[in-house]
Amino acid sequence: MSESITDRKKQHLIIAARDDVQMGQSAGLETVRFEPRALPEIDFDEVSTRCTFLGKTLSQPLMIASMSGGTEESQQLNERLAQAAEQHQIALALGSMRIAIEHTAKRGAFELRQIAPTIPILANLGGAQLRAQQGLANALKCIEIAQADALVIHLNPLQEALQQGGDTQWRGLAAALRQLVAESPVPVVVKEVGHGIGPTTFRQLLDLGVQYIDLAGSGGTSWAAIETKRANTVHQAAIGEVFHNFGITLTETLTAIASTPSLHSDAQIIASGGLRSGLDVARAIRLGAHIGSAASPFLKAAQTGQQALSDVIEQWHEQLRITCFITASANLEALRRAPLIESL
Numbered sequence: 001m002s003e004s005i006t007d008r009k010k011q012h013l014i015i016a017a018r019d020d021v022q023m024g025q026s027a028g029l030e031t032v033r034f035e036p037r038a039l040p041e042i043d044f045d046e047v048s049t050r051c052t053f054l055g056k057t058l059s060q061p062l063m064i065a066s067m068s069g070g071t072e073e074s075q076q077l078n079e080r081l082a083q084a085a086e087q088h089q090i091a092l093a094l095g096s097m098r099i100a101i102e103h104t105a106k107r108g109a110f111e112l113r114q115i116a117p118t119i120p121i122l123a124n125l126g127g128a129q130l131r132a133q134q135g136l137a138n139a140l141k142c143i144e145i146a147q148a149d150a151l152v153i154h155l156n157p158l159q160e161a162l163q164q165g166g167d168t169q170w171r172g173l174a175a176a177l178r179q180l181v182a183e184s185p186v187p188v189v190v191k192e193v194g195h196g197i198g199p200t201t202f203r204q205l206l207d208l209g210v211q212y213i214d215l216a217g218s219g220g221t222s223w224a225a226i227e228t229k230r231a232n233t234v235h236q237a238a239i240g241e242v243f244h245n246f247g248i249t250l251t252e253t254l255t256a257i258a259s260t261p262s263l264h265s266d267a268q269i270i271a272s273g274g275l276r277s278g279l280d281v282a283r284a285i286r287l288g289a290h291i292g293s294a295a296s297p298f299l300k301a302a303q304t305g306q307q308a309l310s311d312v313i314e315q316w317h318e319q320l321r322i323t324c325f326i327t328a329s330a331n332l333e334a335l336r337r338a339p340l341i342e343s344l
């Protein structure tokens, strides 16, 4: 079993970096058009993009999304990501820690606190593992291993349904989530993996007491596509192909939340799934997100090297600061109210 998780993770890292596993359509953020403020009446140097997340201050509202851990390759990847996140003071979400639960020898890839002592680190476990026997105890163990500020539970029923030997017993997960929220010493974040949390799931999660929801919408990396590329038979691949672009975008969900009073809440929303620049982060924040998050752009940069990763994070920061400047927003609060071009 252990070898198969390790092999799968290795394949995921290789295939996820390919362009043909991105969705055919974007996250829809180009429809969010800020009105340019040619007379901003602020200095560029005044712009502050600082925010608080999980009780810690970030230099910009950004998190490196959950990716990997447990293999040799991902140990190095995680160390790179942790170094960069600490250097730039952004949050870091770890990949699924299932392997660390099943094999204590694999825990090193998730023990990054020494490299990243001051930033929010988020542990991660799959919904299917939470629902399994010992699920709650294992989830709490993940927090301990990572010395985490929060625990992410990922919901990926489409990926599991397409994966050979995937976990498809999902009845009872809602109750397990409710119990986890009640017993976890740190906040629980619930996310998808790129096919999206829609308004109905969002409401269900609020009802379970979840206070942090990562939309992980469609428009970026397609896990249906990744699993289809890994399919062993033409028959399996044919089943998966139709789901390549399946899902709801973060733009659609954020818009639905904004226009539906019964979905308004104090929950913090993390926008991810197809965010590809600091301008995208700004647009997601304008639509109601607390912070933005991305996986694939940071994976590709990290595979090039530490400097490339650092450069991308810096570029996103500068793009966000420029967007604030040209929308006359001295800070993120002002950006949230920046006028949009609704229609011309």
Ligand SMILES: Cc1cc2nc3c(=O)[nH]c(=O)nc-3n(C[C@H](O)[C@H](O)[C@H](O)COP(=O)(O)O)c2cc1C
Binding pocket: 012, 013, 016, 065, 066, 067, 068, 094, 095, 096, 124, 152, 153, 154, 191, 192, 193, 194, 216, 219, 220, 221, 272, 273, 274, 275, 293, 294, 295, 296, 297, 299
């Ligand atoms: C290589 C790779 C591994 C991933 N592994 C995990 C994981 O273990 N747990 C998880 O919650 N999400 C995982 N994801 C999903 C991402 O966190 C994210 O939700 C998704 O890729 C969409 O973001 P993107 O379009 O910016 O890539 C992974 C993504 C990539 C690219």
